[in-house]
Amino acid sequence: MHALATPLMTKADGTKFGKSESGAVWLDPEMTTPYAFYQFWLNVDDRDISRYMRILSFLSPAELEELEKVTEERPQARAAQRALAEELTTLVHGADQCAAVIAASKALFGQGELGELDEATLGAALSEVPHAQVTELAPLVDLLVEVGLAPSKSGARRTVKEGGAYVNNVKVADGEVAPAREELLHGRWLVLRRGKKNLAAIEVTAG
Numbered sequence: 001m002h003a004l005a006t007p008l009m010t011k012a013d014g015t016k017f018g019k020s021e022s023g024a025v026w027l028d029p030e031m032t033t034p035y036a037f038y039q040f041w042l043n044v045d046d047r048d049i050s051r052y053m054r055i056l057s058f059l060s061p062a063e064l065e066e067l068e069k070v071t072e073e074r075p076q077a078r079a080a081q082r083a084l085a086e087e088l089t090t091l092v093h094g095a096d097q098c099a100a101v102i103a104a105s106k107a108l109f110g111q112g113e114l115g116e117l118d119e120a121t122l123g124a125a126l127s128e129v130p131h132a133q134v135t136e137l138a139p140l141v142d143l144l145v146e147v148g149l150a151p152s153k154s155g156a157r158r159t160v161k162e163g164g165a166y167v168n169n170v171k172v173a174d175g176e177v178a179p180a181r182e183e184l185l186h187g188r189w190l191v192l193r194r195g196k197k198n199l200a201a202i203e204v205t206a207g
Helices: 034-042 046-056 061-073 079-093 095-108 119-126 140-146 153-161
Strands: 131-134 165-167 189-194 198-204
Touching: 034 079, 034 095, 034 119, 046 061, 046 079, 061 079, 079 095, 095 119, 119 189, 131 140, 140 153, 140 165, 140 189, 153 165
Parallel strands: 131 198
Antiparallel strands: 165 189, 189 198
């Protein structure tokens, strides 16, 4: 009789990978959506990425060394994390699904067309950001407060005035106007953004 054992994978903070851990990542798309799966690996701590790549990736030693070098020189590029996220998402969920989540990641931050994302991928992506459900569309200043992108209406108005408020990646100049129902993505979603990186979503449900 023979047995194969591998060292327990842990994170830089000492916690382990496992179903009992908070923030556990699952292969089942019903448990962890492909978008969340991709984002998990994209956000791996720089202290962990080299070890994870050598355990989980099928890249050659030369390719791994090059990614390690890039990570050391330009950690903000997250080259190794992106490579691992793409490789594992493709392996687990397929190339088409990986391409869809990469497109969603870019589109949410204004680097692609939100309208081109299929409803399932968009919904999965927006489930990972702050979101709120409403039955009627209110003025943008109210929506920004509703989802926590502004602490108050006056704060929301200041964001709009400074040119930092976006609805579906389109800059909004008048925060007192409610978005039109025609702007809803798949008749359901609005993607709100404050500045470059602060995202949230509004889901319009039946009253």
